[in-house]
Amino acid sequence: DIQMTQSPSSLSASVGDRVTITCQASPDINTYLNWYQQKPGKAPKLLIYGASNLATGVPSRFSGSGSGTHFTFTISSLQPEDIGTYYCQQHDNLLRFTFGPGTKVDIK
Amino acid sequence: QVELVESGGGVVQPGGSLRLSCAASGFSFRASAMHWVRQAPGKGLEWVAVISVVSIGGGYKYHADSVQGRFTVSRDDSRDTLYLQMNSLRVEDTALYYCARDKKVGHNDNFDFWGQGTMVTVSP
Numbered sequence: 001d002i003q004m005t006q007s008p009s010s011l012s013a014s015v016g017d018r019v020t021i022t023c024q025a026s027p028d029i030n031t032y033l034n035w036y037q038q039k040p041g042k043a044p045k046l047l048i049y050g051a052s053n054l055a056t057g058v059p060s061r062f063s064g065s066g067s068g069t070h071f072t073f074t075i076s077s078l079q080p081e082d083i084g085t086y087y088c089q090q091h092d093n094l095l096r097f098t099f100g101p102g103t104k105v106d107i108k
Numbered sequence: 109q110v111e112l113v114e115s116g117g118g119v120v121q122p123g124g125s126l127r128l129s130c131a132a133s134g135f136s137f138r139a140s141a142m143h144w145v146r147q148a149p150g151k152g153l154e155w156v157a158v159i160s161v162v163s164i165g166g167g168y169k170y171h172a173d174s175v176q177g178r179f180t181v182s183r184d185d186s187r188d189t190l191y192l193q194m195n196s197l198r199v200e201d202t203a204l205y206y207c208a209r210d211k212k213v214g215h216n217d218n219f220d221f222w223g224q225g226t227m228v229t230v231s232p
Contacts, residue, residue, distance in 0.1 A: 030215070031216065032215070032216055032217075034216070034218040034219075036153075036219075038153075043206055043222035043223065043224055043225060044145075044153065044206075044219070044222055045222075046218055046219060046220050049211075049213060049216055049218040050213060050214065050216035050218075053213070053216075055218075055220070085152075087152065087153055089153075089155075089218070089219075091217050093215075094168075094170055095141060095143075095158045095160065095170065095210065095217055096155070096158065096170050096172075097143070097155040097158070098155060099145075099152060099153040099154065099155060100152075101152050102152045102153070
């Protein structure tokens with residue numbers, strides 16, 4: 001089974017700060033890695049797919065990088081509307097998926 | 109526009125059954141693999157099951173280990189509807205259940221549209 005770890009589990013940052021979340025996969029998952037944002041009481045929203053591709057309509061302050069086992073998600077300038085929980089997600093070639101445990105982001 | 113609407117949730121006793129539905133509109137349902145994802149209260153996301161396109165591999169299905177043998181995903185392309193039959197329910201199955209559309213881009217798959225979820229509560 002593919003294991004996913006995500007860090008930190010939570011963070012508090014100021015508006016305008018650069019925020020970075022990491023996701024580790026084991027074993028190697030190539031770039032089969034997606035990132036989602038979930039706001040309280042809402043369904044998750046796709047932000048990044050294929051490790052580094054911005055989903056349609058997503059602001060350019062969001063970005064992703066990495067391949068293999070180590071991935072990074074970045075918000076270049078944190079905005080008040082970015083509050084929520086962020087999840088990484090991986091899949092295998094049989095479309096079986098695993099989510100990371102999530103990172104809760106709030107404003108300091 | 110793409111819309112996914114789940115229904116069928118409710119309160120059930122341990123050992124009971126429920127069937128969830130997800131009505132799809134605004135896209136070619138038969139051309140999309142579909143997933144169920146759940147979220148226990150205050151917890152993270154857990155992938156539950158996938159069903160592929162029927163025209164590819166006859167609509168293969170996979171279920172998470174936590175529900176294997178108890179839950180079964182199915183689809184009715186004539187009704188543009190996804191189902192999740194849940195049997196032998198346990199207290200730990202209590203969660204908000206989402207359906208989601210699979211979007212394939214090259215070798216990557218992701219969930220580009222989600223429903224708003226239907227709540228399942230398993231309680232004595």
